[in-house]
Amino acid sequence: xxxxxxxxxxxxxxxxxxxxxxxxxxxxxxxxxxxxxxxxxxxxxxxxxxxxxxxxxxxxxxxxxxxxxxxxxxxxxxxxxxxxxxxxxxxxxxxxxxxxxxxxxxxxxxxxxxxxxxxxxxxxxxxxxxxxxxxxxxxxxxxxxxxxxxxxxxxxxxxxxxxxxxxxxxxxxxxxxxxxxxxxxxxxxxxxxxxxxxxxxxxxxxxxxxxxxxxxxxxxxxxxxxxxxxxxxxxxxxxxxxxxxxxxxxxxxxxxxxxxxxxxxxxxxxxxxxxxxxxxxxxxxxxxxxxxxxxxxxxxxxxxxxxxxxxxxxxxxxxxxxxxxxxxxxxxxxxxxxxxxxxxxxxxxxxxxxxxxxxxxx
Numbered sequence: 001x002x003x004x005x006x007x008x009x010x011x012x013x014x015x016x017x018x019x020x021x022x023x024x025x026x027x028x029x030x031x032x033x034x035x036x037x038x039x040x041x042x043x044x045x046x047x048x049x050x051x052x053x054x055x056x057x058x059x060x061x062x063x064x065x066x067x068x069x070x071x072x073x074x075x076x077x078x079x080x081x082x083x084x085x086x087x088x089x090x091x092x093x094x095x096x097x098x099x100x101x102x103x104x105x106x107x108x109x110x111x112x113x114x115x116x117x118x119x120x121x122x123x124x125x126x127x128x129x130x131x132x133x134x135x136x137x138x139x140x141x142x143x144x145x146x147x148x149x150x151x152x153x154x155x156x157x158x159x160x161x162x163x164x165x166x167x168x169x170x171x172x173x174x175x176x177x178x179x180x181x182x183x184x185x186x187x188x189x190x191x192x193x194x195x196x197x198x199x200x201x202x203x204x205x206x207x208x209x210x211x212x213x214x215x216x217x218x219x220x221x222x223x224x225x226x227x228x229x230x231x232x233x234x235x236x237x238x239x240x241x242x243x244x245x246x247x248x249x250x251x252x253x254x255x256x257x258x259x260x261x262x263x264x265x266x267x268x269x270x271x272x273x274x275x276x277x278x279x280x281x282x283x284x285x286x287x288x289x290x291x292x293x294x295x296x297x298x299x300x301x302x303x304x305x306x307x308x309x310x311x312x313x314x315x316x317x318x319x320x321x322x323x324x325x326x327x328x329x330x331x332x333x334x335x336x337x338x339x340x341x342x343x344x345x346x347x348x349x350x351x352x353x354x355x356x357x358x359x360x361x362x
Contacts, residue, residue, distance in 0.1 A: 032056040040076045048081050062202070062274035062341075063088040069234065069275065087194060088202045088274050107176045121162035128155035196246055197253035200271035205279050208269050209333050212283050216327055224290035226280040227340040228256060228298075228322040231352040233276040240315060244308070248318055249276060252301065256280055259297035263290070279337070280322075287326040287357050294322050295355040302353060319353040326358070 033052040042048045055064045066084060070076040128151070192204030200208060209225070216223035230236075230252055237245040253272065260268030260280050269281040282290045302319040323343025327336055339358045347356040 029053065029056045036071075040071070042076070042078065042081065047085060048078075051081060051084055060088060060274075062277050065277075066275040086191070086201065087272065107173060110173065118162065118166045121159065121166075125155055125159040125162075128152075194272040197250050197272050199253050199257065199278075200269070202271075202274055205269070205271035205273060205281075206333060208271075209279075209281055209337075212267075212269065212281055213327060213331065213333055213336065216283060217329065217331075221284055222286045223327040223336075224282045224285050224287055224324055225327070225336050225340045226282070226290060226294050226322050226324045226355075227273060227337070227344045228252075228278045228280065228294070228320045229344055229348065230276040231319045231321055231348075236315075236318070244315070248306070251306070252276075252318065252320065253278060255301055256297060259293065259300075263293040278320075279340075287324060290326075291324045291355055291357045294324060298322065298353070298355055321347040321352045322355040323347055324355065324357045328361070 033049065033056055036042075036052045036056075037044050037048070051063070051067065054060045055067050058064060063084065066088070067076065070080050070084075192200055192207065194201040212223055215221075230248065233245065233248075236248055249272075253270070256278050257268075257270040260270045260282065264282040264285055267283040269279075269283075271279050273279040280294065282293070285293070298320055302317055304317065306315040306318055307313060308315060321344060323340045323346065325336055325339035325343060343356050343358045347354050350356065
């Protein structure tokens with residue numbers, strides 16, 4: 001903890017209508033999205049449109065905050081869109097999916113062709129047996145019977161060889177299918193993992209949290225969720241550079257993960273919720289205990305003096321603000337996280353570097 005390594009027009013006879021004045025929410029959103037495309041110069045592709053739609057409809061506050069930062073810095077590039085989708089939506093790269101689909105199609109086509117050849121081999125074998133069967137029905141000399149037996153042997157040997165080839169081809173297809181499944185599993189695992197910190201990303205977090213919410217409600221045990229946001233993170237990037245900012249993210253990620261495990265054992269979940277925000281889920285831990293544990297993690301981090309590993313230069317202290325919410329019987333994952341998010345912003349409005357539990361239920 002003490003060192004950070006590297007640290008689109010509608011109109012009437014009276015003239016065009018201003019879409020902004022129509023008052024229809026969908027049209028207003030469309031207008032806002034159009035403005036974003038104009039401002040960024042990005043191509044109106046589905047991937048970018050989806051991000052902008054989620055932003056203007058306020059469907060994902062963390063995504064919106066990360067997107068706003070990139071807009072402010074003038075850094076929302078096609079690569080930035082891909083990274084936002086990876087971190088916030090857990091998207092698998094379209095090229096990777098296309099490659100896997102093509103490989104699977106090729107493997108399926110090759111196996112289908114081989115099975116068709118096997119069917120043809122079987123038909124030829126059946127025809128050969130039928131022909132020899134007709135020959136056996138007639139009176140034959142000893143030599144003719146010997147020739148017939150040889151033809152049957154050759155037909156049987158050819159069929160056995162064809163069976164061996166088919167078995168080998170099926171084994172090869174099975175192996176290729178297994179390899180494709182491994183690649184798909186790796187791609188899916190990567191789509192659930194934040195590449196910077198190695199923690200679950202938004203998609204991975206939501207999947208894990210859904211399971212924990214269902215289990216907690218079924219078993220009647222507490223589940224608390226905390227959202228932590230590194231204070232003044234933009235200042236860190238501006239002063240020390242993005243590479244050091246990345247190291248700070250890794251440092252805080254490891255710190256939170258260690259404290260979550262200390263509090264809730266292997267059941268504790270920590271992931272990168274987006275940008276400099278982390279989500280911490282503590283199964284079996286009540287609100288006050290979770291708030292105390294998170295505040296302890298905050299206090300320990302805030303006391304650390306971070307230094308650059310290469311030259312020992314002091315970078316000062318890093319702190320975070322956090323909000324804690326307790327699962328309620330009527331909760332869904334989204335409502336639980338929303339309350340933690342509201343508590344987080346209360347903590348930031350109160351001065352940062354603090355942990356606040358959600359407001360008591362009325």
